[in-house]
C-alpha cells in the first residue's frame with residue numbers, strides 16, 4: 001500500500017527554529033552515560049538520527065543541577081564540566097550532520113522505584129533526597145515531607161540554570177520534562193500536590209503556578225528568542241488513566257498561562273496519538289494544545305507501532321503503517337505541526353529515510369534487545 005507522507009517532509013519554521021522535516025525524535029532514556037557523562041557513543045547515536053533525516057532531536061532526559069534530580073547514575077547529567085563537555089560534542093556532531101537538537105531537562109521528584117520498577121533497576125539505595133510538592137508518589141501514598149517554599153524556589157532556579165546551559169552549549173532550544181508523573185507533573189496533579197500555599201490549590205490553575213514560574217525563570221535566563229518546549233501529559237507512570245484536565249476549559253487553565261509565561265511549543269505526550277482527548281471532538285491532546293494556545297504542537301504516541309510503549313517496552317513488536325493515514329489526515333488539517341517518534345527511531349536510525357523512500361518493508365521492528373546497545 002502506498003502512503004502520501006509528503007507532509008512529514010516539509011520544513012517547519014517557528015521564530016529562530018528551522019527544521020528540515022516534521023519528525024522529532026522523542027526523548028528516550030538510554031543509560032549509556034557512565035557517571036552521568038555522555039561519551040562519543042552517545043554523540044554518534046544522536047548523529048546517526050540527524051543523518052537519518054530526523055528534523056529535531058529531543059535528547060533523553062538529562063538531570064538538572066539539583067542534588068535530588070537523579071536516580072540513575074548512567075543517565076546523563078546536565079551539569080559538571082565532564083558531562084557538559086560530552087554534551088558539547090553531541091551538539092557539534094548533530095549540527096555537523098545538519099540536524100537540530102534540544103536537551104530534555106528532567107527531575108524525577110519522587111517517581112522512582114518501586115513505581116517504575118521495570119524502567120529503573122539501578123536506583124542507588126542511599127539515594128535519599130526526597131523532594132516533591134507534598135510527599136506523595138501516587139494517589140494516597142505519602143512517603144516524604146513536602147518541600148519548603150525556599151526549596152521550591154531553589155528547584156526552579158536549577159531548571160533555569162539548565163536552560164541557560166542549553167543555550168550556552170549551542171543547543172537549538174530546550175525541552176522541559178513536565179510529563180509522565182515526574183517533578184513538574186507532580187505539581188500539576190491533584191493526587192501529588194496537596195499544598196495550600198502559592199504552589200498548590202484545588203484547581204488545576206492553582207497547581208500550574210510552579211510550571212509557570214519555572215518557564216518564566218527559564219525565559220528570563222535565555223532571552224526572548226531561544227525556543228522553550230514544554231512536554232506535558234495527562235497520563236502518569238503511576239496511573240495510565242490519570243487526567244489533569246477533564247475538559248478543554250480546564251486544559252486551557254493550565255496551558256494558557258504557560259504559553260504566556262514563555263512556552264513556544266507544546267509537546268503533548270499521549271500513548272496513542274490517534275485517540276481524541278475530549279468527547280465531541282476529533283482533536284487529540286496536541287490538537288487541543290494548539291487550538292487553545294495558538295502555539296505549534298508536537299504529537300507523539302505509537303507512530304509506526306500500534307502497540308503502545310508501556311505495554312511493549314520489553315517485548316518485540318512489529319513496525320506497522322496502519323495508522324499513518326490517520327496521522328497524515330491530522331497533520332494535514334493542521335491539528336499539530338510536528339510528530340515525535342520514539343521506539344521506531346530507537347531501533348532504526350534510518351527510519352525516516354526509509355519512510356521517505358517508501359521502503360516500508362525495510363523498517364526494523366522494535367524489540368527489547370534494541371535497548372541493550374546504542375545502535
Ligand SMILES: Cc1cc2nc3c(=O)[nH]c(=O)nc-3n(C[C@H](O)[C@H](O)[C@H](O)COP(=O)(O)O)c2cc1C
Pocket residue numbers: 026027028029030060061104177179180231269270271300301302303305308309313340341342343344371
Ligand atoms: C526506552 C524509552 C525511554 C524513554 N525515556 C523517556 C524520557 O527520558 N523522557 C520522556 O519524556 N519520555 C521518555 N520515553 C517516552 C517516549 O518519549 C515516547 O513518548 C513514547 O515512547 C511513545 O512514543 P513511541 O510510541 O513512538 O515509542 C521513553 C520511551 C522509551 C521507549
